[in-house]
Amino acid sequence: MPLWLRLAFKECLHHRSFSFFFALNLALGLFGLVAIDTFKTAIQADLSLRSRAILTADLSVSGIRPLSEAEQQQLQQTLQQALPTGAQLQQTTERTLYSMVRSETASRLVDLQAVEDHFPLYGELELQQQGLVNGQSAKRLNTAPEVWVYPEVLAQLGLKLGDSLQIGEQSFVIADVVQKDVGTSGIGFRLAPRVYLGQRWLEATDLIQPGSRLSYYQLYRLPADIAVASVAEALREKMVDNRDLRIRTHTEASEDLLRSLNNLNDYLGLVALVALFLASIGATYLFRSFLFQRSREIAVLLSLGLSPRAIWALYLAQLLILGTFAALLALVFARLLLPVLPWLLGDFVPPALDLRLNLRLFALAVLLGLGGSLFFCLPLLRYLNNLRPAVLFRENAQPTLRFGWRGLPAYLPALLLYGGLAVWQSRSWWIGSLLTLAFVLAGSLLALGAYGLLKACERLLSGGGLALRLAIRSLARQPVASVSAFIAIGLAVLLLTLIPQLRNGLLAELDYTSTQAPALFLFDIQDDQPEALKSFLQKQQAPLQTLYPMVRMQLTHIKGQKLSRQNPADASRMTREQRRQASLQDRRHNISSRQDLLPSEQLMAGRPFSGTYDWAREAPAELSLSQDLAEELKVKVGDRLDFDLQGVAVAGEVANLRKVRWTNFEPNFRILIQPGVIDDAPKTWIGTVAALPDDRKIALQQALVQAFPTLSIIDVSHLIVQVLRILGQIATILQGMSLIVLLAGFAVLYAIASYQAHERVPEVALLKVLGSPFGLIRRVVMLEFALLSTLAAGSGALAGLATASAINVWVFDSSPWVWEPLLPLGLVLGCVLLGVMVGLISTSRVLATPPQRLLGG
């Protein structure tokens, strides 16, 4: 074994406390990343399973006509080409249609789902008799004329299990009742309740005739390791001429909300990076402190003839050993702690959570352990070149490493490593680069702040007592050390303030949504129905939560300019982005009217409505526009918009712009018109009913349909439950991460304080030799540390709060913010206490050491 490697092992073993603390600190950051990666993967798997269950497949090809023979062949060929040889492809077909079904006494509209034996390819149904069913469960439906029905079908047609149901020309036996439909956490109320029947028996109903409206689905389950999106892309390319067929992957089919939750999940990794970043700063300081203390020994080794290259190799090897040790330690933590987490997180753990460590995580931890320690600590080794062994032979001199600003570019690889990790974690070049830039910007601002504050202190406090003056001079004399400690402490406190605030933001959003979110949306309430509906719902003990009028108006002129002719493209063939663009260009708007803003709205410009419209003034009616619409239409307060309200021209003027939080499921409108304008216009109303237990909700829907047949009801509670669950998971993970970040942060603070204390040793020794009283020396050290920690931690906390506010505005759409002033205050205080304590302990050691040893003996 070469000498440098032997020495590297010796260094690790001889400085056990440094080695252990270095590895522990880095391991903490790595554990955060490993834990978050595991949870992210679990949530992603959960979301992906959900989206597959919604489509009941990986991929679907659908249309409102059956596929021709040629199309079938082309489809099969393309799929086979896209799959690896021998790969298994499971497929099934489905036909869906609306139809009126009859019992002996009544009839009603149902959503018929004609399925094959293999339905569903993903997900499962819960039936009253058979329990959970999947895979081959629909076989029975294809052998006998039997159906599975939603409970409403029984209630509304006065039927029970085993009775017969007439669908078209065929009579079916009700064999089971659906309690939980595939892809949902219950049975979502839709335009009509579902009835499942076998494909074979659909022909017997005689409902399929020329002109019948059916949807035809070809559903595919692909092998697990196949990228569904690329298969879909290949299909789209091959079937480009068959424009009336729709090719969708399970992610495209899942709701926008699930998609955005997946995006939110992507950002979780960024939080883990914060912990790793802090740990890396800590490791840098620890290593710097270590090298600083080893200056003399390194100089001795050099003077004894060890080549500078061998010294480099020695410390490089030491970093590699420690990095590997940190990675192994992180994996041991993960192995021990991850299985306990589901127990700690309770309900929020996804059912499919797989917490096993895998090779990928192992490689990730080792790579990042090595990368983190090398990229951050390697730049310090270049200072070894500055070490002059000759100084050893000078009297009263100590060879020491001096770190300066010129070494800064050497941290570029570390920055690139984090940039790369941020892009990888957020799966977005834009977000990853933005985060890296934000780090650099925060660091630069803190550096500027540090420099300015030190100068200001020098000027303002120069008239203070001796101890204060000495403390300030000591800080000012070593600007590189002071400013770099300031940046590190500032960044640590910034991140420590930010993460819990993010968690609070998410929890506040969660709390607001769970208390305010409606269960049912009621549409098509006629103008003469609101009073009757209100009293009906009062009697049912499910009062209306909100009730707003709604008129359809067509925008004809913007600022006096007639809108040009636009050809809306066929929406069903558009991508989501194209659909959004088309909807922006659509001149038809649903407009409501109310005087006051909702709690989820914020006035951004202009003034509130002046009151009820005064018909005598003949002035344009006041309008309130959502900020996003105003941006799209390029209008501001005071601009005129003209509408066609069912053939009648209505002039409006923008009175104010509102910021609307669209995320909380409250019904809202992009345009509001002053009260009094649409009172007599033909309008409908839209209302919401607050959350109810499932059984009451179904009963209420049935009663509503009976009493108000023209009413449309949408049950959004299942969607909200899903969203709340996943947001809850993310908030809980953030909570755990806050703890890890806090631990990593304090480890950093300790590392910095102890390094600063070591750097101060010669000064303290000098003061001691010069005969300064120990009390004064202690006061100087205390003030120096207190000043540095207060300024740095204070700046960091302020920057953290500012960043949290910015994130609140941009990410959480100004949700009701829960400030925790105690947290930043506590952090600053903790930081000061820790700094002063570490400083004093180190000083006490120095004070107890004979001056000769300190001054080069």
Add this chain to the structure above:
Amino acid sequence: MRYVIFVMMLCLSALASPTPALAAEETVILMLGDSLTEGTGVAPEQAYPALVEAQLRREGYRVRVINAGIGGSTTATAPARLRWHLRARPKPRILLLALGANDGMRGLPLAQSRKHLAATLDLARQHQLQIVLAGMQIPPNFGKAYTAEFKAMYPALAKAYKLPLIPFLLDGVAAQPALNISDGIHPNPAGHKILARNVLPYLRPLLKKP
């Protein structure tokens, strides 16, 4: 008082509407309908009400067509919507009532739909409007009994009120993929041209050339 001012305002606003020329001499045709009339999936100018207006003007009629179509609307909204338009000046002289398809597609009780349509026709009669009723049909998958009952509702109403009836508004367009947008329900621009051709013969007899 407020009502008077409101009516005055409607009159003023009608004058200030995008087609103000010779408003007093124009015959206003009100087309009260759903998404088929509103023109879902096509530009307002490509929807059949605009095509009918353009064609009648080319033929020398002084008409103004109000597209009072609202996507997704059912017959329940019809009386209130008609009342709104009856307040405008010049008052509509002809009503094309093209509602009911959404009632059928949602499986609503047809007795209710019939009641709403009848109430609308009564109101139109009270105001001396000339009426054309547009017949609707729903696809066979809704079952023989319901589709038959639905289809029969329009001739029955036309007979009871002695009205000209367009037997089927979507005649020649329904179930023709080339004439509909990809949802298979709503006509594309070519489909709307046929709808305009289906409607025109029933309007011409009610109009006089100046």
